[in-house]
Amino acid sequence: MNTVIIGSGNVAYHLAKAFKERSLPVSLFGRNAGELERISDELDLPFYTELPKADLFLICVSDRAVEEVSLQIPYQDALVAHTSGSLPREALKGSYRKACFYPLQTFSRKQKLNYSEIPIFVDAETPEDANVLKHLASEISGSVMEISFEQRKYLHLTAVFACNFVNHLFARAKEIADAQEIPFRYFLPLIDETVKKIHHANPEDVQTGPAVRNDKTILERHEKLITNTETAKIYDVMNESIRTMYHLE
Amino acid sequence: MNTVIIGSGNVAYHLAKAFKERSLPVSLFGRNAGELERISDELDLPFYTELPKADLFLICVSDRAVEEVSLQIPYQDALVAHTSGSLPREALKGSYRKACFYPLQTFSRKQKLNYSEIPIFVDAETPEDANVLKHLASEISGSVMEISFEQRKYLHLTAVFACNFVNHLFARAKEIADAQEIPFRYFLPLIDETVKKIHHANPEDVQTGPAVRNDKTILERHEKLITNTETAKIYDVMNESIRTMYHLE
Incomplete structure (x- = not known):
């Protein structure tokens, strides 16, 4: 199956790289010839500034540009998927089979990503198209749904x-x-450990801190320390939510 | 300098292990002979059920037990530090030099930790004692303050x-x-990336999501999706706090 990735932003770049790493046939199309050429050079992939034919088009542009781009695809026998988490399939306005191919990750150009760990969510008009996309997604990722x-x-x-x-x-x-002139980097090991924990445990089961301990002395002390209005509201609402989740009085 | 670690919980275990790994002279004291023996066997360290003499005592017990334990140390020439983040030095009630030696990490028995990355915060009555503790802490950790x-x-x-x-x-x-029967593990790569980002960037500079984009369509959609009262309150307060931080209308 021949895929054209439309766009030259971070999602387009990383999807193109993931396809290339798995030797899946892919080329690039977009308006920004300079960026396309840069990506094309780096990944050794063909790019087009006039739309070529393909079996699958993956639209990797910002949500508000999806409709306009979708209207430029004239091929009725093609499968066209956007990559947005927020748009329905019907945001695609052309006459072709419509779908969504949504990788759940935050993409920035410079970061290295392990594509096999990035979940991909697909949604298509027919079970056949869903299977095509699931099959393709599972060439890249171990988490497809x-x-x-x-x-x-x-x-x-x-x-x-x-x-x-x-x-x-x-x-x-x-x-x-x-x-307090305490460097924030001093909190990174604790933050890392907090996240490491939920790789193996249900977050609800590993909650710590004064709220879940029902330590009113510390809670009152903290309330007096906070001067920022928004921070104070967050402190109250989060503690209240913890108290409710654990049925504390 | 000879150190006695008092307690047999997670903090005691990990501090003892950190001392042992750096070949710092240390022994264990506590009431739970079974646990002490287990730790002593695993780490190949001496343990006592009657308090030995030492230069430094590190009290690694729960906050509410610190005072009682502190009264059992009769050595006026000793330096005694608790390891609590919440208690003042004055929580120690004996006649000796008082201090705090606070490792900022969440400790559970089974997890492996890189002690050199765990920040240690010290607080003593005199600059001399503070220097003693800072020197000791920097034998274990690269972040001492x-x-x-x-x-x-x-x-x-x-x-x-x-x-x-x-x-x-x-x-x-x-x-x-x-x-929605979406496995939570599908969110772990995104969570990992979110945390990885702030190792190199100021969190305020890398905020993403509908609130900071001022995407009112999505914000309204989300509000309609949330059924849990506490979750709804968190959603509102967090978005309001984001809007305030970024001066959005």
């Missing part, structure tokens, strides 16, 4: 809690440490 | 945000994924 658009919404929501909000907690934590 | 009890309170608060609350976000995220 078919999910509906409805489930994909929850997938995205879960990622917001487990990643976006986690990063924001790090940002608020760093503010507290910075004000 | 002297901090006051006041700073230590903020250190603990920072750790609550960066670790306890992060783990709780994982627990709430897992609830959402579980309800």
